[in-house]
Structures are given as C-alpha cells and as structure tokens.
Amino acid sequence: MKVLLIEDNERVTQFVLKGLAESGHTADHTPSGRDGMFLAASEPYDAIILDRMLPGDIDGLAIIEALRKAGKRTPILILSALSDVDERIRGLRAGGDDYLTKPFAFGELLARLDALTRRAQAETVQTKLEVADLRVDLLTRRVMRGSRDIALQPREFKLLEYLMRHADQVVTRTMLLENVWDYHFDPQTNLIDVHISKLRQKIDADFERPLLRTVRNAGYTLTSHD
Amino acid sequence: MKALRSSALRLSIGYTCLGLAALALFAAPLWYAWRVTIEDSRMDILQADAQRLTDVFQHDGPEGLRSFIAERIGMQIANERLLLFTDPNLKPLAGNIGAWPANVPVRPGNYTLKLTLDGEPTTVALVHDELAHGYHLLVGRDIAFYVPLERRFWYALIGAVAILLTLGTLGGVLIRRALMARIHVVRATVSAIMQGDLAHRLPTQQMGDELNTLSQSINRMLAQIEQLVHGVRNVSNAIAHDLRTPLTELRVRLEELLLTRPQPEVAFAEIDAAVADVDRVISIFNALLRLAEIDSGMRRSGFITVDLAEVAASAVDFYQPAAELKGSHLQLLRDGPAPVKGDPVLLAQALSNLIDNALKYTPADGHVVVTVTRGADGGVTVTVADSGPGIPEADRAKVIERFYRGDTSRGTPGVGLGLSLVEAIARLHGSSLGLADNGPGLRVSMALGQDTRPIERPAPAAPQRGELQHEPAYL
Secondary structure, rough: OOEEEEEOOOHHHHHHHHHHHHHEEEEEEEOOOHHHHHHHOOOOEEEEEOOOOOOOOOOOOHHHHHHOOOOOOOOOEEEOOOOHHHHHHHHHHHOOOOEEEOOOHHHHHHEEEEHHHHHHHHHOOOEEEEEEEEEEOOOOEEEEEEOEEOOHHHHHHHHHHHHHHHOOOOEEEHHHHHOOOOOEEEEEEEEHHHHHHHHHHHHHHOOOOHHHHHHHOEEEEEEOOO | HHHHHOOOHHHHHHHHHHHHHHHHHHHHHHHHHHHHHHHHHHHHHHHHHHHHHHHHHHHHHHHHHHHHHHHHOOOOOOOOEEEEOOOOOOOOOEEEEOOOOOOOOOOOOOEEEEEOOOOOEEEEEEEEEEEEEEEEEEEEHHHHHHHHHHHHHHHHHHHHHHHHHHHHHHHHHHHHHHHHHHHHHHHHHHHHOOOOOOOOOOOOOOOOOOOHHHHHHHHHHHEEEEEHHHHHHHHHHHHHHHHHHHHHHHHHHHHHHHHHOOHHEEEHHHHHHHHHHHHHHHHHHHHHHHHHHHHHOOOHHOOOEEEHHHHHHHHOOOOOOOHHHOEEEEEEEEOOOOOEOOOHHHHHHHEEEEHHHHHHHHOOOOEEEEEEOOOOOOEEEEEEOOOOOOOOOOHHHHHHHHOOHHHOOOOOOOOHHHHHHHHHHHHHOOOOHHHHHHOOOOOEEEEEEEEEOOOOOOOOOOOOOOHHOOOOOOO
C-alpha cells in the first residue's frame, strides 16, 4: 500500500512513517499543504493521511474539497487535535473518509487505514461472506461454521458481519464501537472485549481452529491465516 | 446640570407638567361652560322676565304695569334686578332706577354694559323692550354679583397649580433621594463583588416592588455566577488532583527506567504501563473537553428527532454482558416509541453512563431497571433504578458536581465525571437530573420535552446524523 502523509509535526511524522514501513507499506511525506495537494493530485496513492490543521498555506479541509472537486477518490484519513463532534462532521462532510483524533495509537491508525483502502477496493454488494469454513448469508441471516448452524443475537450478528467484512484486517475497539453500536464516544469500559468473547464462544469454542483472534495493543482480527 | 440627568428628577418634572396639562384641560371647558351657560341662561331669565312684564302691559295697560312693578319693588321680589318702565319720552313711570341710564341705547336688544348705580360703577346685563305706543321697558341684572365667584374660581385654580408644583418638586427630590439611596446600596454591593468577594447579595424584601424584583433577579444571577466560579475552582483542583496521580506515576515509572535500565522484557512491561497512564490522562482530558463542549450549548444546533426508547434499548443491549458477568439483572421497560428532540450521540452517552454507574454500584444478584415512559403530554421520562447502596439525600446534589465520587466508591475505576456529564447533557436538553431513593438503591430520572413530529426511521441502532454514516460497505 502506498500512502501519502501530509503532516507538519516532525515527531508524529517519524512515528507514522516508521510504523508504516514496519507494516510493509511505502509512504511519501510532506509538511506543506500546497505540496501535499500537488502530490495527491498527480501520484496514484492508495490512501492519504492528512493533518487537519497545517501551518500557513492551506487548511486541511480545503485540500480535501479541492481533491474531491478534481474527481480524486483516494481515501482520506483526517488526523486532528480537534475532538469536537462538530469538527468531525465538518471533516467528513468536506469529503474525508475517516477521522482520527490526536493523540492516537498507531494500531488504531493502521487499522483504520486498512479498512479505508479495503473498502475502496471492494465496493460491490455482497450477500454472502466467507472466512475459512465460517459462512454468513446476509439475506437469510444464517450463520454456519462447517456444517453446523450457529444461532446469534441480532447484535452478535452485526458484530460478526463487521468482522467478516474486514476479514484479515485488524479492527480496533473504537472501530467496533462506532460501527456496530454507533457509539461515537468513549464509554470507558472494556465491554467490547466481553461482547467479543461471547461471540467467540459461539463461533470458535467447539472448533479446532480459532478464527477470531486478539491482536495485542490494537484490537481483533477475524482470519483463517496463522 | 448634573441633577437634570437624574432619571428620578426628570420623571417628577414630567409628572408635574402632565399634572399642569391635566389641570388646564379640566379648567378650560369648565370656564367655557360657565361663560356660555351662565350668561346665556342669565339673558334667558331676563328675557322671560321682560316677556312677563310685557304681558302685564298688554293686559292691563301702562297703569297696570306701573302698579305691578311698584308692587314687586315694594315687596322686594325684584332683588338685585334692575327694573325701569318709561313712557315714550324715556320719562320713568316705575322702577328702581331714577332715570334712563345715559349709555343704554334707545333701541330694543340685549346689552351688557357698565353703569353707575347708586354712585357705584358696576357691570349690568340688560334687556330693553319697546312696548306698544312707544313705552320702554328695561330689565337688568347686576352681574357684579358673580364677580367674587369667578375670582374664587381663579384663586382655586392658581392654588391648585401652586400645590401641584410644590408637591411635584418635593416628590421629585424625595423619590430621587430614595432611589439614589437604593442605587447606592446596589453600587456598593457590585463594587464589593468586583473586588472578588462573590458572597455579597443585594438586600431584598419579602413583598417587594419592581426594584426588589430586579434585585432578586440579580441575586439569582450572582448565585449562578458564584456556583460557576466555584465549579471552575473545584474543577481546577480536581484536575490538578486527578491528573497529578497518573502523571506522577508516569514520571516515576520513566525515571526508574532511566535509572535502573532493566532487562528489555521488564522495560517493555513498564512502557506498556506508561502508555496506559497516558491513556488515563487523555481520557480525563477528553471527558473535560466533552463537558465544556456540552456546556457551551453549541450542540443544540444539531438536535434531531431521536427515539429514546431505541437509544435505551441499544444501551441496555450493550451493557447486558457486563450485567451477566457480574450476575446482576439488567432490564428495560418500554411502551412503544418515545420521540424527543435531541442529540443522539449525547443521549446515548447519557444512557450508557447511567447504566454503567448503576451496574457498578449494584451488588451481584442486584437489579438495574431502565424505564422509558411517555407522559400524557408527550414528554418522555427515562429512569435508571438500581438496587445498590444509593446516595444519602445530603450528598445527592454533590454527586452531580464534577469529579465528586461518593466515599464508598473511591477505588472504583472511573473519572468521576459520569453523573456531571449526564447532568450537563440533561441541561442541554432543557431538563435536569432527578435523584431519588429506590428503597434500596438510587433512582436517576431525566424528563425530556416532547417532540410532536413522527419518527422518520423505524429502528436504527441509535439514530444518528447522516454524515456519520461513512461505512457503506457495512451498512
């Protein structure tokens, strides 16, 4: 994955670039909004990480709007120190795809970046999801592992559906909160872990190969790989 | 000229002028009525008199009239009237005037003129009739009789004006003095407050006037300001305390690492713990920013119709595993949709905070019941009741204060902003938090105003702003 990072803070830049390199991604970087806009418009990137507030020249939101107006559909992840819900809405309305508040954990950034690029690739409508021998039919809402039917509560089904759509990716607790429960705030509990362990009981407990795994310091992933 | 700027003085001058105008408006028609009616009717009476005498003349001839008049004068019926009956040569035949007055024209008509009667000048109203055969009849009246009356009227009027002016001036001065005294008290209080002593209040009476009502309003405002300032002060202290603890731990941890340079595994474990410390600091900051954001009231612009029953259902669903894990019972009671105007994200946060709190303080096998009811007026009340230790009545106001945690809860994780956040959310929605005894336990309720519009979407997990639905692959 090739990423463009537009960020003026040197420390954050080093942190993100190093993390991306370690995860096997390549990245270009510029501290200037003007240069960033030029790069984004001319080079093919898989995703753009953009600081909302850049010194001097151009506002982050203006860059997004300009790119979208020019027909560029590259997924954009906005980084910002502004945590207000209204700021978040403004960012998304301008054409951003996701919004992450500073300070952030690198795992969170990477997981969201993965989700964004994957989404950009597979915009087709799916009715059946499959990971190894776990199958979900979105129309009949039937869940099967191997030849066995698995009964799930509606919310468990939603949770599984989200994990399956992001199979082989890391999804963070915040991503689950936002997308499965629609909770755009920090409930200050570890309840997501409890929900996951309940789901794990149903889909993994009686089977040899666990599919739903915990990723330390980041979140969870549903995968058939080892 | 400074006195002229006093509003009290201007007011009294204004009222005095108004009083004078009213007096003039009252006196002018009276004067006019006096003039018209009295004088006209006076002439009428004289004419009627003259007519009667003329009748006597026609009936009984000159001799009859002469004796009639003489009789009337003799009987003193004539009063203050002037009577004169003359032959065609103006030679008096009868009457109480000795001769034809020089300035009365020898032409029939009504006159008002000055005469000298009995050596005294006076004003007289006269009717002059010419009878058959050239006889003349003069009937008149001395109107000097009315002059003292008129004079008295004018004296009274002038007196009234004088009294009005005196009272007006005096009133103005007194009102100004009273007003200045009260304003002085207000000013003294205000300057005391400006010097930093917020405990001062304006004096008020039980049964007060407008100024008293104003003072009461100002006092309420002062109470509010004092509470806010105290709030800020408490928050600063609380921040200092709540942030200092994790920051101290963090510092100690890092310094120890620096000094001891332990094995990598130990070092990484310590760094992990350090990151957790920082996360704690960040979460306290986020909670405070959230509170500030809610307090600013700006979120009100994003109000939409929210089904509170669905929000509650979602929160109960979210916390169900926590209840199961603890062995307590979490239950939702609802009857149909409960639409309110509000911010879906904040209402969800309020509900989740309340349930989280209730579960935290409820012992194993305890009960937490969330109730959403719709009143007859369409208002929606949501109640979260637990069977925990409850809160003593004296402490109920305190738990809403920022950073307060009941003594029994010290050591329970949490920032201590939970209930105050819920209270701020309730306030933003024009409601307030009611804390009551659940016997045993705590019952927290929040009453929200009705929303008359129907709910647009049947059952979203938690109704949300369209802009936030940025996950089409999932939806």
